Amino acid sequence: MSASDPALHSSAAREADAGASAQAQALPPEKPSWLGTQAGSPAHGPDAGTTHGRRALRIFLRNPNALAGLFILSLVAIAAIVAPFLYPGDPLAMVGRPFLWPGQDPAFPLGTDSMGRDVLAGILHGTRVSLAVGIAATLLGLVAGVLVGATAGYYGGRIDDALLRIIEICQTLPNFVLVVVLVAITQPTAATISIAIAIVTWPNVARLVRAEFRSIREKDYVMAARSLGYGDAHIIFREILPNGLPPIIVTSSVMVAGAILMESALSFMGLGDPNTVSWGSMIGAGRELIRTAWYLTALPGLAIVLTVLALNMIGDGLNDALNPRFLQER
Amino acid sequence: MIQTPPPVLDVRNLWLSFPGHGGDTTAVAGLSFSVRPGQAVALVGESGCGKSSTALAIMQLLPDTARFAGEIRLDGRNIVGLPRKELRAMRGSTAAMIFQEPMTSLNPVHRIGDQIAEALRAHEQLSYKAARARALALLEQVRIPDAARRLDAYPHQLSGGQRQRVMIAMAISGRPKLLIADEPTTALDATIQAQILQLLDELRQELGMGLLLITHDLALVSRWTEDVVVMHHGEKMEQLPAVDLFSNAHHPYTRGLIGASIRLDRSQHYRKRRLPEIRVVHNPDDTYAFSLEQREPARLAPPLLDSHPVLAVKNLVVRYDTPRGPFTAVDDVSLRIAPGETLGLVGESGSGKSTLSKAVMRLVPAHEGRIVFKGEDIGAFSGKDLRRVRRDMQMVFQDPYGSLNPRHTVGEILEGPLAVHEVDDARERRKRVLDMLDRVGLPARSVNRLPHEFSGGQRQRIGIARALILNPSLVVCDEPVSALDVSVQSQILNLLVELKESLNLSYLFISHDLAVVQYISDRVVVMKDAKVVEENDHLHIWTNPRHDYTRALINAVAREQ
Numbered sequence: 001m002s003a004s005d006p007a008l009h010s011s012a013a014r015e016a017d018a019g020a021s022a023q024a025q026a027l028p029p030e031k032p033s034w035l036g037t038q039a040g041s042p043a044h045g046p047d048a049g050t051t052h053g054r055r056a057l058r059i060f061l062r063n064p065n066a067l068a069g070l071f072i073l074s075l076v077a078i079a080a081i082v083a084p085f086l087y088p089g090d091p092l093a094m095v096g097r098p099f100l101w102p103g104q105d106p107a108f109p110l111g112t113d114s115m116g117r118d119v120l121a122g123i124l125h126g127t128r129v130s131l132a133v134g135i136a137a138t139l140l141g142l143v144a145g146v147l148v149g150a151t152a153g154y155y156g157g158r159i160d161d162a163l164l165r166i167i168e169i170c171q172t173l174p175n176f177v178l179v180v181v182l183v184a185i186t187q188p189t190a191a192t193i194s195i196a197i198a199i200v201t202w203p204n205v206a207r208l209v210r211a212e213f214r215s216i217r218e219k220d221y222v223m224a225a226r227s228l229g230y231g232d233a234h235i236i237f238r239e240i241l242p243n244g245l246p247p248i249i250v251t252s253s254v255m256v257a258g259a260i261l262m263e264s265a266l267s268f269m270g271l272g273d274p275n276t277v278s279w280g281s282m283i284g285a286g287r288e289l290i291r292t293a294w295y296l297t298a299l300p301g302l303a304i305v306l307t308v309l310a311l312n313m314i315g316d317g318l319n320d321a322l323n324p325r326f327l328q329e330r
Numbered sequence: 331m332i333q334t335p336p337p338v339l340d341v342r343n344l345w346l347s348f349p350g351h352g353g354d355t356t357a358v359a360g361l362s363f364s365v366r367p368g369q370a371v372a373l374v375g376e377s378g379c380g381k382s383s384t385a386l387a388i389m390q391l392l393p394d395t396a397r398f399a400g401e402i403r404l405d406g407r408n409i410v411g412l413p414r415k416e417l418r419a420m421r422g423s424t425a426a427m428i429f430q431e432p433m434t435s436l437n438p439v440h441r442i443g444d445q446i447a448e449a450l451r452a453h454e455q456l457s458y459k460a461a462r463a464r465a466l467a468l469l470e471q472v473r474i475p476d477a478a479r480r481l482d483a484y485p486h487q488l489s490g491g492q493r494q495r496v497m498i499a500m501a502i503s504g505r506p507k508l509l510i511a512d513e514p515t516t517a518l519d520a521t522i523q524a525q526i527l528q529l530l531d532e533l534r535q536e537l538g539m540g541l542l543l544i545t546h547d548l549a550l551v552s553r554w555t556e557d558v559v560v561m562h563h564g565e566k567m568e569q570l571p572a573v574d575l576f577s578n579a580h581h582p583y584t585r586g587l588i589g590a591s592i593r594l595d596r597s598q599h600y601r602k603r604r605l606p607e608i609r610v611v612h613n614p615d616d617t618y619a620f621s622l623e624q625r626e627p628a629r630l631a632p633p634l635l636d637s638h639p640v641l642a643v644k645n646l647v648v649r650y651d652t653p654r655g656p657f658t659a660v661d662d663v664s665l666r667i668a669p670g671e672t673l674g675l676v677g678e679s680g681s682g683k684s685t686l687s688k689a690v691m692r693l694v695p696a697h698e699g700r701i702v703f704k705g706e707d708i709g710a711f712s713g714k715d716l717r718r719v720r721r722d723m724q725m726v727f728q729d730p731y732g733s734l735n736p737r738h739t740v741g742e743i744l745e746g747p748l749a750v751h752e753v754d755d756a757r758e759r760r761k762r763v764l765d766m767l768d769r770v771g772l773p774a775r776s777v778n779r780l781p782h783e784f785s786g787g788q789r790q791r792i793g794i795a796r797a798l799i800l801n802p803s804l805v806v807c808d809e810p811v812s813a814l815d816v817s818v819q820s821q822i823l824n825l826l827v828e829l830k831e832s833l834n835l836s837y838l839f840i841s842h843d844l845a846v847v848q849y850i851s852d853r854v855v856v857m858k859d860a861k862v863v864e865e866n867d868h869l870h871i872w873t874n875p876r877h878d879y880t881r882a883l884i885n886a887v888a889r890e891q
Contacts, residue, residue: 220733224796227691228747229720242737 056246059321066317072310076303080131083124091121091277102295113296114289119282123303126279130260130307133194137259138252140198145205146248150236152206153213164210170203176265183266188273193266197259208251212244219243246322250315257311264304279304337364338507338540339388339425340403346383346564347397354397357383359564361400365508365540370531372543372551372572375561376587376815377786381544384561385510388542389427390417405507423453426501428494430513435497436485442496443469443481449500468499471536473529491522495529502533508540509533515550519678519842521886527554546815548591552576560584562610563618582620583608589622590820592845594887599868600672600827600850603627605820625824628831633671633852638705640804640836641690641723642666646699648682648689659685661860662699667804672830672837674851674868676844676883682860683840687806690838691725692716703804721751724797728809730789734781740767740792741777747800762799769832770795770825787818791825798829806838811846823850844887848872856880 060066089095094116095108102111102119110119152163182196216222217240225239266272267280268287279300286296346358358380365371373381386392388402390409401408404424409417429435437445446468447461456464462481469477472495485493494514501509511530515523531554534541543555551558552575560567560581568581579585586608592598598605606624613619648660659682667673677683688694690701692708701709708719727733734743744763753759764774770791781789790810797805807826811819823846829835841847847854854871856864856879864877875881 220727220729221735223688223693224725224727224733224793225735225746226693227720227725228750228796228800229717230746230750234750239735243735 056321060317063317063320065313066321069310069313069317072306073314076127076131076307076310079124080127083121083128087118087121087124089121091125092117092275095121099293101293102299110299111295113282113286114293119296119299122277122282123279123300125277126282126300126303127307129190129273129276129278130263130304133190133197133263134256134260136190136194137197137201137263138255140194141201141205141255141259142248142252144198144202146209146241148202149206149209150213150241153210154217154232154236154240156214156217160210163206167203167206167210170200171207173200175200176262179262179266180269180271183271188266188271190273190276193263193272194259197262201255201258205248205251205255208247209244212247213240216240216243246318249322250319253311253315253318257308257315260304260307260311335367336406337403338367338405339365339542340406341384341388341401342403343400344384344387344402345397345399346380346387346392348393349395349397356564357396358387361561361564361566363559363566363569365542367507367540368534368538369557370534370541370543370555371557371559372545372555373559373561374545374548374551374587376546376817378563379561380564381561382512385427385512385542385544388508388510389421389425391427419453422449422501422504422506424506425508425510426504426506427510427512428497428501428514430516436493438485441482441484442488446496446500446503449503453504464503465499468503469496471502471533472496472499474499489522490518491526494518494526498526498529498533502537502539505537506539508542510542510544512544513546514543516545516547520844521678521882523550524886530554548575548588548816549593560587582622583610583618586620586622587816589624591816592820592849594845594848594872594884598849600823601627601630601852604824604827605849607821607824608817628827630827630831631670631834633836634669635671637669639666639702640669640671640704641838642700642702643686643690644700644702646686646689646701647697648685648694649697658860660689660696663857663860663862664699665855665862665865667836667838669803669836670830670834671852672839672850674847674854675838675840675857676842676847676854677857678842678883680859681857683857684808686857687725687808687838687840691723691806692720717751721800722802723804724800724802724806726790726793726797726805726807726810729813730786730793731781731813733793734789734796736781739778739780740772740784743781743792743796744777744799747796751800766795766799769798769829785818786814787821790814790818790822794822794825794829798833798835801833803834804836804838806840808840809842810839812841812843819846826850844883856883 095118096105096112096116098112098114098116100108100112102109104111108118108120110123112118113122148163148167152160152167178200179196182199183193186192186196222235222239225235230239263272263278264280264283267278268284270281270284272278272281282300283297286293286300290297341364342362344358344361345356347354347356361380361384363371373384375381383392387396387398388404390412398410400410402410404420409420412420436442440448443462443465446465447458450456450461450464466477466481469480474480474492474495480488480492485496488496509530514530515526518526527550530541530543533539541555543551545551552572555572557569558572558575559569560583562583567583568579570579570584575584576588579588586606589606590608592605604625604627606622609621609623611619611621643663643665646660646663647658649656649658651657661682663682663686665673675683675686685694689696692701692711696709699709700707703719703723706719708716711719738746741763744766745759748759748762753762763777767774767776772788772791772795776784776792781792784792794810810826811822814822826837827850830837837850839847839850848868851868853865853867855862856871856877858879864871864875864880866874871880872884875884
């Protein structure tokens with residue numbers, strides 16, 4: 001085959017047609033009925049035009065567990081939003097007769113506690129504290145963890161060694177004890193509790209981000225970015241971070257759940273903010289009455305269980321949706 | 331009269347499709363062929379033609395969602411729809427398969443002797459001792475030197491070629507009547523490739539088994555198989571004896587493939603002629619038309635050999651720190667590229683050619699030596715100076731999938747470099763992006779698309795566009811066509827030549843493929859074990875190689891052809 005074969009160029013198309021029809025007569029390939037008409041259409045049909053994000057969303061929305069989690073979490077969020085409108089007063093105020101069981105008095109659907117405080121009002125307002133601390137602590141932990149992890153993973157070498165030591169030291173400290181100490185030193189407010197929780201959770205994020213950066217740093221497109229003269233900040237935030245996001249997003253949903261649990265534990269021990277009601281403090285207050293009035297611990301406990309479960313289900317759903325194994329083209 | 335034995339594999343009117351989001355994708359459409367005992371048949375075609383799907387269908391290893399029609403008869407028995415248990419008994423004993431990646435097909439935590447013994451014991455009642463003895467015999471059968479000691483080695487202690495031999499040993503452990511080899515040598519170096527194929531050929535004759543070789547490499551087919559089935563978009567284009575492949579192919583697609591593939595002995599050169607390109611037209615009535623297109627050669631000015639070189643590398647040394655001490659990846663290498671010249675750099679994997687290219691680009695640090703680019707020693711440049719030089723020196727990467735950020739649109743990928751290098755006017759940037767897309771043969775609407783929406787060849791065009799958008803004078807091409815199909819390879823090589831003509835570029839072209847280097851280079855440098863072993867112009871290095879290693883490389887390729 002060469003340029004000295006002028007016949008081919010002009011007659012090739014005709015030849016192909018002739019060949020195809022001759023073949024068709026010789027061996028009529030029976031098309032099975034389930035086949036569409038697009039036999040042999042190349043693979044770039046189905047997914048053209050969809051982005052990774054949209055595909056991930058589709059997988060996520062097809063996952064019943066994730067949807068259930070999302071549903072419960074939105075109920076919790078709505079509760080947090082409507083709480084001050086439904087119960088504008090102080091949820092710690094004594095409003096009725098003590099030890100009203102749920103359903104006993106229509107004015108207090110979930111009953112009252114030993115001091116005559118409305119349990120439903122307490123749970124609704126507690127939602128605000130739990131969500132606020134959970135989200136704030138996670139955001140703080142994420143920012144610190146991503147910055148440290150990205151720096152360590154991207155630069156490597158001595159910087160990595162030094163930062164990794166710091167991460168390891170922070171990880172060896174017993175988490176909860178550290179939080180207790182930090183809160184005991186400072187005023188226990190939602191802000192200080194969030195900061196204390198962030199201080200113990202950022203090392204996990206930093207480790208994860210560092211690992212992601214170390215693997216993505218070696219990718220050809222990062223090499224290409226360097227060879228094009230891009231600056232370090234540009235490469236870290238525009239080239240690498242978007243590609244390392246999926247595991248970070250998944251972790252953050254579980255981190256929110258962890259922070260909520262930690263805040264509840266603090267409040268349970270009476271180390272929370274004494275001026276606000278929280279699920280943990282409600283359980284703590286009802287703890288001594290568990291044999292006579294178990295609903296006082298069970299109801300806020302159920303709120304914690306549902307919220308944490310919802311966040312974990314969302315985390316699992318995100319993991320499935322964002323896992324690169326399910327995105328063939330990543 | 332000799333009676334022909336019944337075929338060991340008989341595929342009859344096989345249809346295969348996979349459900350997807352936008353409807354079914356047909357992978358195989360009405361394919362029929364057969365393999366007799368002791369016969370070697372090749373299934374050739376480009377990626378996406380359905381050859382690997384066919385192999386997996388024969389082993390019944392496709393995902394459950396795949397839909398079948400037609401028959402696959404193995405040793406006389408139709409296996410489509412057989413229960414799992416019977417399929418498992420059939421795998422390994424009637425038909426066995428080896429895969430492309432010898433690096434990942436072996437379990438890294440088990441000794442190879444145990445892995446082979448395990449494969450044996452899956453099909454036979456054998457004591458551990460007996461299985462080990464058989465494993466040793468198998469290792470000897472696949473010609474692994476010092477087999478008794480190798481039995482207790484872990485996969486990472488073996489070379490790629492040896493690992494592929496272990497895979498073959500496992501595949502033949504059940505004495506299969508059919509061995510399917512899916513691109514068995516694609517991941518291996520040329521010299522090793524020949525040895526593995528030789529082994530497969532000998533085993534086929536020793537064991538009288540049928541061999542189905544799946545490959546994209548036409549040269550390999552003509553030497554190692556008897557019959558060739560050419561596939562495109564799931565259909566059989568034609569079937570012919572392998573000896574006729576290069577001389578007597580009828581189908582225009584086959585002839586196109588042969589035209590587009592570059593062979594060493596043809597002494598083609600880019601300054602004399604362009605590579606023919608296959609044009610495939612998908613008609614509305616779902617048929618395809620094929621044609622071969624060859625345009626006039628580019629009019630290129632000869633390289634200015636006497637003027638100052640664009641790039642001069644002097645006594646470059648690059649070392650890596652490994653846990654086992656420093657490893658010298660590039661050892662005292664010197665080379666120069668004249669303006670307008672293409673320097674080809676050949677070597678097998680591990681020869682240091684990629685490290686050299688990265689050191690030249692200042693992506694990895696050099697320990698000794700000088701890198702002089704346009705008269706400036708850039709070896710110690712940093713910050714602003716380095717950025718200024720990088721504008722003028724760009725790189726095209728091997729992997730068209732890994733070298734583009736999957737989360738950036740093509741527009742962002744191409745505009746990024748302009749923004750970094752202070753082209754502040756957004757309209758000017760836009761204009762240059764569109765102009766560059768046009769030059770590399772991509773439509774303007776590509777701007778808003780993400781890389782995964784493009785084919786491999788198109789992605790490589792995007793990679794080339796990104797390298798050229800800053801208007802460099804030197805482009806380092808690191809295996810730019812090794813991941814591409816033959817027909818796409820010729821298009822990309824032609825594009826590189828066109829761009830060289832219109833933009834007056836110099837190339838450092840790195841490849842393990844001698845035929846490609848021969849076509850595209852003005853001068854050739856051969857690297858082995860971190861050193862340059864030979865350097866000569868493109869004519870003499872092939873006809874008159876002085877170094878033994880160059881000769882061995884050329885022989886390994888020439889034997890295939």
